[in-house]
Amino acid sequence: MKQARCLIDKNYIIDDINDELFGSFIEHLGRAVYTGIYEPKHPTSDSKGFRHDVIKLVKELDVPIVRYPGGNFVSGYNWTDGIGPAKSRPKRLDLAWHTIENNSFGIDEFADWARAAGTEIMAAVNLGTGTPQDAGYMVEYCNHPDGTYWSDLRVQNGHTEPHNIKTWCLGNEMDGHWQICQLSAEDYAKKAREAAKIMKWVDPSIKLVACGSSSSRMPSFPDWDRIVLEYLYDHVDYLSLHSYYEEESTTEDFLASFINMDYLIRTVGGVIDFTKAKTGSKKNVKLSFDEWNIWYQKKQSDHDWQSAPVMFEESYSLLDSLVMGGLLCTLLNNCDRVKMASLAQLVNVIAPITTKPGGGILKQSTYYPFLQVSKYGRGKALKVLSRTPVIETKQWGEAPLLQMAATMNEEAGSVTLFVLNTDINDSINLSLDMRSFGKTEIIEHLIMNGDNLEATNTFENPEAVVPGYVPVNTHSNDGGVFNLNLQKLSWNTIRFSIPKAE
Numbered sequence: 181m182k183q184a185r186c187l188i189d190k191n192y193i194i195d196d197i198n199d200e201l202f203g204s205f206i207e208h209l210g211r212a213v214y215t216g217i218y219e220p221k222h223p224t225s226d227s228k229g230f231r232h233d234v235i236k237l238v239k240e241l242d243v244p245i246v247r248y249p250g251g252n253f254v255s256g257y258n259w260t261d262g263i264g265p266a267k268s269r270p271k272r273l274d275l276a277w278h279t280i281e282n283n284s285f286g287i288d289e290f291a292d293w294a295r296a297a298g299t300e301i302m303a304a305v306n307l308g309t310g311t312p313q314d315a316g317y318m319v320e321y322c323n324h325p326d327g328t329y330w331s332d333l334r335v336q337n338g339h340t341e342p343h344n345i346k347t348w349c350l351g352n353e354m355d356g357h358w359q360i361c362q363l364s365a366e367d368y369a370k371k372a373r374e375a376a377k378i379m380k381w382v383d384p385s386i387k388l389v390a391c392g393s394s395s396s397r398m399p400s401f402p403d404w405d406r407i408v409l410e411y412l413y414d415h416v417d418y419l420s421l422h423s424y425y426e427e428e429s430t431t432e433d434f435l436a437s438f439i440n441m442d443y444l445i446r447t448v449g450g451v452i453d454f455t456k457a458k459t460g461s462k463k464n465v466k467l468s469f470d471e472w473n474i475w476y477q478k479k480q481s482d483h484d485w486q487s488a489p490v491m492f493e494e495s496y497s498l499l500d501s502l503v504m505g506g507l508l509c510t511l512l513n514n515c516d517r518v519k520m521a522s523l524a525q526l527v528n529v530i531a532p533i534t535t536k537p538g539g540g541i542l543k544q545s546t547y548y549p550f551l552q553v554s555k556y557g558r559g560k561a562l563k564v565l566s567r568t569p570v571i572e573t574k575q576w577g578e579a580p581l582l583q584m585a586a587t588m589n590e591e592a593g594s595v596t597l598f599v600l601n602t603d604i605n606d607s608i609n610l611s612l613d614m615r616s617f618g619k620t621e622i623i624e625h626l627i628m629n630g631d632n633l634e635a636t637n638t639f640e641n642p643e644a645v646v647p648g649y650v651p652v653n654t655h656s657n658d659g660g661v662f663n664l665n666l667q668k669l670s671w672n673t674i675r676f677s678i679p680k681a682e
């Protein structure tokens with residue numbers, strides 16, 4: 181059996197893990213909103229039309245912040261179409277996705293939904309067809325108490341209290357040719373800077389996210405990020421990263437997608453450091469990984485000019501859930517730089533939750549690694565010092581066969597080790613040194629694995645891919661040095677008790 185060693189030490193702390201690392205995303209796209217979170221005639225819906233079977237799962241995932249309303253959609257969206265009496269809201273062509281937007285759901289409904297789901301909003305403003313002034317008006321509508329045109333309009337529309345949205349994205353993927361009103365880095369940076377000034381004058385307490393490159397494959401990567409930051413460094417709090425993964429070459433390469441995510445974070449982190457030095461700024465701009473997931477982008481759907489058609493409804497497999505585990509480890513291991521992230525997306529569209537119109541709800545395979553990391557990955561991230569066998573991948577070069585992350589919650593007296601074993605053939609024996617913690621025991625070992633990597637959950641067979649348990653007595657503990665047998669192709673969540681902080 182292959183051997184690996186690792187050490188985690190209570191004093192080797194990467195950083196506090198921000199809760200916002202477990203954020204997600206709802207776009208006006210496909211059935212994310214309509215028949216996703218919002219379906220007035222559904223049996224579980226409340227008087228506002230919010231599906232409570234969905235809210236229950238969003239609460240279980242404990243998603244602290246949700247990005248809205250796009251995505252590509254936002255670059256052609258006039259947010260005022262989505263406010264006021266439902267009957268007078270216009271139906272529009274959505275040019276981003278070639279659908280019809282009926283606007284019966286807008287920012288006021290989303291604010292009510294977010295409250296019901298116990299989550300915060302990360303709002304995006306339109307910097308495609310929209311102007312900096314429109315962006316400022318939206319902040320005024322949402323956050324100003326009352327006594328002005330836009331804030332009084334919100335009150336008139338039934339929301340006496342401001343929505344108090346604290347985080348705002350300055351547009352979306354403005355480097356992309358697919359974006360409505362794509363801009364050059366310089367033109368975007370100037371427009372975003374003027375929007376930022378207006379938005380912060382309206383509400384100085386808000387945090388702003390500038391558009392970084394929409395992927396590391398863009399020809400302008402990472403120059404786009406550098407130029408944008410040179411104009412915006414002192415005006416924004418975060419720079420965005422986006423990345424989607426799919427099986428493009430071998431299964432081994434797909435499993436090692438975390439290497440690319442790590443590379444992206446380190447490269448853009450370097451650009452931030454460079455710009456900080458160049459501008460002489462004292463502040464640290466953080467990263468917002470506000471679109472990440474597994475997405476089989478080559479699959480197209482035929483849906484032109486329908487309202488809320490089925491689009492990008494992935495049926496995620498066991499393999500996809502393993503890949504997601506690896507990506508989650510990378511986010512944790514970089515939590516000193518990545519302070520927010522959004523799993524794109526939350527319901528129906530490339531999502532861990534699938535709904536049937538008028539019917540039931542399904543947890544996709546990827547629901548589970550996200551749930552486990554959201555539940556047990558809070559607190560502080562610990563550095564995992566490891567020596568593991570490696571393989572040579574086609575896309576990413578050398579990759580460790582084990583991808584790991586460790587988190588510690590001293591108040592609760594717990595440490596969790598997350599491990600993805602990407603080895604296609606073998607189990608790996610991991611010698612884990614936890615002696616620095618004092619008396620340590622394994623509480624639970626959850627595992628996702630199986631013979632069929634293509635297995636998926638369906639409404640007919642909803643538990644085809646769910647976590648199981650490894651009996652903890654199969655692991656030995658020699659004075660805080662554990663011997664863990666990690667099955668081939670498995671995602672593991674191993675929870676330990678440690679002495680609680682005094």
Ligand code: AHR
Binds near residue numbers: 250252253352471524
């Ligand atoms: O999440 C789906 C789409 O992917 C978003 O609208 C866009 O920002 C990205 O290209």
